[in-house]
Amino acid sequence: MRTKQTILNRLDCVFPAKSVNEGAARATVGAFLLQMDPTLEDLSDLKCATSEAVTNAVVHGYRRDGDEKEEGEVYLSLAILPDRVVRVTVKDKGCGIEDVARARTPLFTTDPAGERSGMGFSVMEAFSDRLTVKSRPGKGTKVTFYKKMK
Numbered sequence: 001m002r003t004k005q006t007i008l009n010r011l012d013c014v015f016p017a018k019s020v021n022e023g024a025a026r027a028t029v030g031a032f033l034l035q036m037d038p039t040l041e042d043l044s045d046l047k048c049a050t051s052e053a054v055t056n057a058v059v060h061g062y063r064r065d066g067d068e069k070e071e072g073e074v075y076l077s078l079a080i081l082p083d084r085v086v087r088v089t090v091k092d093k094g095c096g097i098e099d100v101a102r103a104r105t106p107l108f109t110t111d112p113a114g115e116r117s118g119m120g121f122s123v124m125e126a127f128s129d130r131l132t133v134k135s136r137p138g139k140g141t142k143v144t145f146y147k148k149m150k
Contacts, residue, residue, distance in 0.1 A: 005087070009035070010079040017058045017072040017092065025054045025076055025090075032078050033086065033149075042149045045127035046086060050076070052120045053090035053143045061094030061141055070094065084149040088128075091142040097135035104133065 011032050015021045026047045033043055054074055062072040077089040097103045104121040125131045128145035135141040 005079075006082055008080045008082065010077065012075070012077045014073050014075050017062045017074050017094070019055070019058055021074070022051055022054045022058065025074070026051055028076065029078060029088065036080065036084065036086070036149055039150050042147065046088060046147055049124045049127040049145055049147075050088055050090065052123045053088070053145070056120045056143070057090055057092040057094065057141065060097075061092035063095060081146075086147050086149060087144060088146075089142060089144045091140065093140040096137040096139050097133070097141055098137050100133050100135050 011028070013028060015024060029047050029050045030043060033046065038046075054076070057074045061074075062070040072092060072094050075089075075091040077087075077091075079087040079089075081087055121131070121133065124143065124145055128147045130146045132144045133141065134144075
């Protein structure tokens with residue numbers, strides 16, 4: 001049975017899946033979390049994890065064969081939960097991930113050019129307390145991570 005989480009405050013935004021918007025996502029996280037008087041470390045951790053999730057959505061979520069990119073949107077949802085816990089969700093409606101367990105393996109990448117390190121999920125895990133990844137091929141991917149602020 002799933003229980004509903006109490007949300008003390010939240011912010012949802014949608015932006016085009018373009019690399020230039022990764023910085024806007026980082027800034028949005030930073031601005032939203034200022035209300036919690038975060039430590040520099042917590043703020044930096046969540047901004048970094050968000051960058052990785054947004055970059056994955058842009059680079060991998062909306063890819064087509066070759067270098068051509070499919071157009072799409074990235075959905076960013078931020079929530080402050082009780083006990084100073086922050087929930088960040090990054091979602092796309094792109095190609096999805098066929099094998100989530102394999103994709104979460106360090107150094108695994110679907111980048112045929114080999115320009116990506118395959119460390120995105122590892123970075124997200126390192127900078128959060130809990131990470132979930134839900135994906136359906138052809139439907140998109142939803143990455144959610146939680147961090148208890150100091």
